[in-house]
Amino acid sequence: MVQLSRRQLLAAAGAATVASLAGCDSGDGADSADVNDKKAGSMDGFKVGDQFKATEPLKFSIMMLSNQNYPFKPDWPMLTELTKRTNVSFEPTAVPGSDYNQKVSVVVSAGNAPQIIPKTYHPAEEAFIAGGAILPVSDYVHLMPHFTEKVQRWNLQGNLAAISQQDGKYYLLPGLHEAVWQDYSLGMRTDILEKHGLAVPATWDDLTTTLRGLRKAYPDRYPFSDRWSTQKPGPGANNLLGLLAASYGTYAGWTYQTAYWDGGAGKFVLSGAMEQYKQVVQYLQILVSEKLMDPESFTQTDDAARQKFASGKSFVLSVNAQTVVNEARLDIAKVPGAKVAKIPLPTGPMGATLSGEARLENGIMLGKKALESKNFVAMLQFIDWLWYSDAGLMFSKWGIEGETYTGSLDDGSFKLNPQIKWAGLNPSAPKNLQVDYGYFNGVFAYGGSTKILNSQFSDEEKAFQAEMNKRTTREVGPPHPFSPEEREQAGLWEAAIADHVNQSTLAFILGKRPLSEWDAYVAELKAKGGDKYIDLANKAYDRFKEKK
Template sequence: MIPLTRRHLLTAAGAAAVAGLAGCGDDEPDAKEGLDGKRAGAMDAFKVGDQFKATEPLTFSIMMLSNQTYPYKADWPFLTELTRRTNVSLEATAVPGSDYNQKRSVMVSAGNAPFIIPKTYHPDEEAFIAGGAILPVSDYVDLMPNYSDKLARWNLQPNVDGFKAENGKYYLLPGLHENVWQDYSLAVRTDIMDKLGLTAPQTWDDLANVLREMKKAYPDRYPLSDRWSTPPQPGGNNLINLVGTAYGARAGWGWTPAVWDAAAGRFVYSGAMDQYRQMLEYLNKLVTEGLVDPESFTQTDDNARQKFAAGKSFVMSCNAQTLVNEARKDIAKIPGATVAKMILPTGPMGATLPGYNRLENGIMISKKAAESKNFVAMMQFIDWVWYSDAGQLFSKWGIEGQTYSGSIEDGTFKLDPGVKWAGLNPDAPKGLQVDYGYSNGVFSYGGSTKLLSTQFSDEEKAFQAEMNKRKAQPVPPPAPLSAEEREQVTLWDSALKDHVFQNTLRFILGQRPLGEWDAYVKELEGKNSTKYLDIVNKAYERYKKAHG
């Protein structure tokens, strides 16, 4: 997954601040209808592990995000082989990524969207519930044995419950991960670490000490100068997200205003939590001591990379792909320079990871699809492509003997040397995505930890092995709002978020003293943070009473 895609996911998770808690009114009728006359082309007995193949040639319409890195091609081998295996052809409405959300909104609202609407990030689906344009997909998961099996075996129902509307149904089929997957961390110049005799930091306090030693040796430089802060989002970048998570606050990319406080049994406002203040104190200390470049929170990625490439900084945010494709290439001209992905430091939350990132973007189903005589076959097709082990392996890597060899079960999997993907086989003549259409973000996401590990180098596998030792934090309970409540909190949310983000940056940079924290919290209350939480907590109590 390219960094921008992951950033979108994290930003969408943060945007769930308001709409992620939202739902529809109590008066929505049961969306499930009888399936008589809608089984044409479906398999009579479709179960986990079966290869889905329609009993007659079928065509389903689909909205297709055309990624700028690998633009949609109707003749991709992926699509040809998909038809051969399933007897299903896809009629694609291809839309560039920059226009995707807007085009999707227009088409769904007008009632002329394709049957299958993938690449939808929760809570985007909730804008279409009241109008009745999309199906409550939770009514039809009994038609999807692979989805249902993974939901149960991987204990993901609590996660999916967070997608539910006030009526107890959900309208988006999410991508499912077997385990929490932590990709983002910090890249560190390991040659500098070795030169200074420094050991890998275990905690964020350890990292501060590492940065102090680097500053002593190179007083004219900022040891950490970060990226992923644009488009300008004061208070909303990756570093703030990582530190916030370690302290137990939702911040930066991971921002969401309402955070579940298990001890109190209620939702609290993230930007007013003591944990949020502790995060700010830590980051402010790093900036005040000259350990973090103040421009880290506003500069472009290019500026951050140029500083790293010139040896003006030694630490910068990264993920598995940018480590290989960017950071290592950026420092190639520095004699003896080496860089590695740091095991993510821990903080007051201990060796844990957020449990909410086990779900990916997912699929909405147009209400019109339920009127089709091929509806059951379509749901079986979706279940095989997006949720079966075989479908996920095919969508990600293609055909054994053509684009890969070996098995993911015994660890012998290997991408064909003539095919490149991300950091694998970077000099190969053909691209898995561009030339074949596999590992396409429209189809390929989620899956088992073994499948996920096939995209990793040995170095990244070692990183993931350490991350997998950590315990996933529990996900918050559902608190879906009514349409009227959602409209009300939406009016408050923008001003609240702007105030949090602006002051996050001011506190970190020392432009506002942390001694004014109490005054800042009062300012949030003046912008209706308390009323916001009252609505959310009433929604939680109402849902709990109605659905348990």
């Protein structure tokens, strides 16, 4: 059998996706027949560049993540204006961020999910496929002109192929990025580094050296006390592990997936059993054992981590572009001379590279009840406009031209209203774009062109992004789509494996289990179906190769 490279495989899958999209343009075929009686409220001839507006008032049920920093408000001006523009309003189920994933799992599994379920991170959708609780959204993207146009123009077919199942369909509408975007990194008290002559770390090993210097200067405290450890189920499933794993060449924490593509071997391997995973665990175990990192970093709430940072009990924590300004900088505002900066993401054994998977964002699942609606086509057109059109993304991010912002991205004249603040923009303004208006609310504005993305950056963040853009983008691994029967069995194995990986990861890091027991831990993963899962994944991959 001819061995294809990952690039060849993804190109072939992409070509198939393009052909599929093109074949649907006419609106003929079985998929179109499914929706012929579900066009109430939809626009005839809806195309790229059109402003969607339903032909009659519509209301869609939606899951709304409520961020603790800008809690959901049903009377946000954003929602009022959205209804004016689109003739669509929501029946929202608002859920705090800390409970969001669990709530989604419960309502979807019980068949009580809203029609629109945003903020879903692949591969979370796979747990709901076998039971038919969510729709194969790829069957209907021919009704979404902005989505399909961006997929083709930005060459994202291979990325979509990588999240497709054995039936060739994908069940998540992801946010689409024109290019790779790295947001998360570490925030560090640069004034403290300067005071003690410590350099901003360029690598993870450099970070260890810097933390040792901080510990020597402040022996009564942990230099690094981290956050973002309670957003996903399971101890050890945090953001920092995900950042480290990408630097070492595996999956962990927020980015954890059961199977990792080993390009050198040409096969999938068990992520949690990889030597690279052991190295990630060992790295963090050293930080904890030397008291360079707070052992509570993997279980504490965000508020607890922020309080330690604000009080000077720690000097390092995870941040993104928004939180370094909205939270970390505000938290230390009362400390004379205190400064915090988001440093370039430290590099590891993978070098100055970024994962190509970052071109897809969290996305939308459609509950099976969505297809029962006579307004299904209008719903797809609405989603297409709000999440995938440039106009929709500009609206959900920045609001109303002439009211919340002025100017244009095209000629560089764009400017946020000086009376409104967002992240590092207009920090002393009386109004907050997210809290008071509901724009940038964490549900709608994901993905988009580099031009739109850059519009949200301060000069400081632009400098960070310029540094990240120097890095090479790694190719995504090939698909290993399961059949429905395989998916059901794989899901059972995945749940048991992930739970044991997370529990054991935390035990190793905290020293409650010695790393000398690593081989025993790997054997435990195998006993929980690890080898069987990987065999299934590689058989699925081989089957995919043969079809292409």
